[in-house]
Amino acid sequence: MDLLGLDEIRDLLGGISKQRATIIVGRKGFPDPVVTLKMGRVWDGKAVRAWIAENRPNPTED
Template sequence: MELLGLDEIRDLLGGISKQRATIIVGRKGFPDPLVTLKMGRVWEGKAVRAWIATNRPSPADED
C-alpha cells in the first residue's frame, strides 16, 4: 500500500504550494485520510491518484 502525506500530494499535483494543497485536500470529495498522526494526515495513494486522475487536468491538457 502506498501512503502519502501532504508533501507527496503536492508533488503529484505539480509542486503546488502547501497552502493550495491544504485547500484541495480539505475539499468535499477528496479522499479522507486513513489516519491523522502528529506529523499530519496520511492518505492511501491509490485513492488520491484516482481523485487526481478524475479531477485535475494533466499539464498536456491545459494547452
C-alpha cells in the same frame, strides 16, 4: 501499501504550494485521510491518484 502525506500530494499536483494543497485536500469529495498522526494526515495513495486523474488531469493548471 501506498501512503501519501501532504508533501507527496503536492508533488503529484505539480509542486503546488502547501497552502493550495491544504485547500484541495479539504475539498468535498477529496479522499479522507486513512489516519492522522502527530506529523499530519496520511492518505491512501491509490485513492488520491484516482481522484487526481478524475478531477485534475492536468495538475499544473488550476
